[in-house]
Amino acid sequence: MLAILLSLVSAAGYGSSDFAAGLATRRASVIRVTLLAEGVSVAVVGVALALTGAGPPSPQGVAWGSAAGLAGVAGALALYLGFRHAAFSVAATISAVGSAGFSVLAGLLLGERPTALALIGIALALPAIAGVSASAGGPEDEEAAGAPSPSPGESAITGRRWVPAGVSYGLVAGACFALLFIGLNRAGSGSGLWPVFCSQVAAVLAVGCVAAFTGDLRLPEARGGRPAAVAGLTGGPGTIFYFIATHHGLLAVTAVITSLYPAVTIMLARVMLGERLTAIRLAGLSLAAASVALIAAGGAGGAG
Secondary structure (H helix, E strand, O other), rough: HHHHHHHHHHHHHHHHHHHHHHOOOOOOOHHHHHHHHHHHHHHHHHHHHHHHHHOOOOHHHHHHHHHHHHHHHHHHHHHHHHHHOOOHHHHHHHHHHHHHHHHHHHHHHHHHEOOOHHHHHHHHHHHHHHHHOOOOOHHHHHHHOOOOOOOOOOOOOOOOOOOHHHHHHHHHHHHHHHHHHHHHHOOOOOOOOOOHHHHHHHHHHHHHHHHHOOOOOOOOHHHHHHHHHHHHHHHHHHHHHHHHHHHHOOHHHHHHHHOOOOOHHHHHHHHHHOOOOOOOHHHHHHHHHHHHHHHHHHOOOOOO
């Protein structure tokens, strides 16, 4: 139960971070937003590391944590690029379902054996993620959220060009987020929060190199900087809570529940931006609640 609760808190952190980052990328470049968000996240995790008083990190924790951070920042960049090429719901849905599906597969290959009820809950989580991420299919949802109007040559349906590119970016993002979840799981818990800190440092260094290479090594201006900072303030704790959760439960369970984060993003968009809560989104939220309940009732299962 502790792993499930921590995973839900992690989902809240990631969902809030994505909402803030989505607002920021409408006002500043993807690279600048990611650079600031990752920088703030490093500071948050660094404070948490200092407060916990962890001992020296293990080589395994540093290696897996760094690999997880590189995968995470690659996933974030791919997701934000997907937002520029397709409707938000397209890239977000594919990335969230992909991260959950790949993580479940990895958990099973690593010998995890969730209970029957937990497996049913995991199966329900995948359509739940798709449902809460889905839009009505028209541009009005993005207009309500403050997205810019389509420019000449862009799709009249999605408001974005080259939807196949958006789908591809979503798949890449999902695979990278799964690697983030798997890496933090394999890092072990013997080094305290050091693997999380290493992951954040690796992410900052990676996006810094990308920014320098593209000549965009600057922070976003105030309108984009404020939500980007909020993305870091919420994303950092999201990673911390997931890291703790995955060492109190199965990867196949904690990664799936954490991947329900689009539900939080949708609810924030509804409350703060007046975005419509469609029937399919309501169905997705209901499935998400049923999924969590079944996983909780089924327990964590065990390793094979």
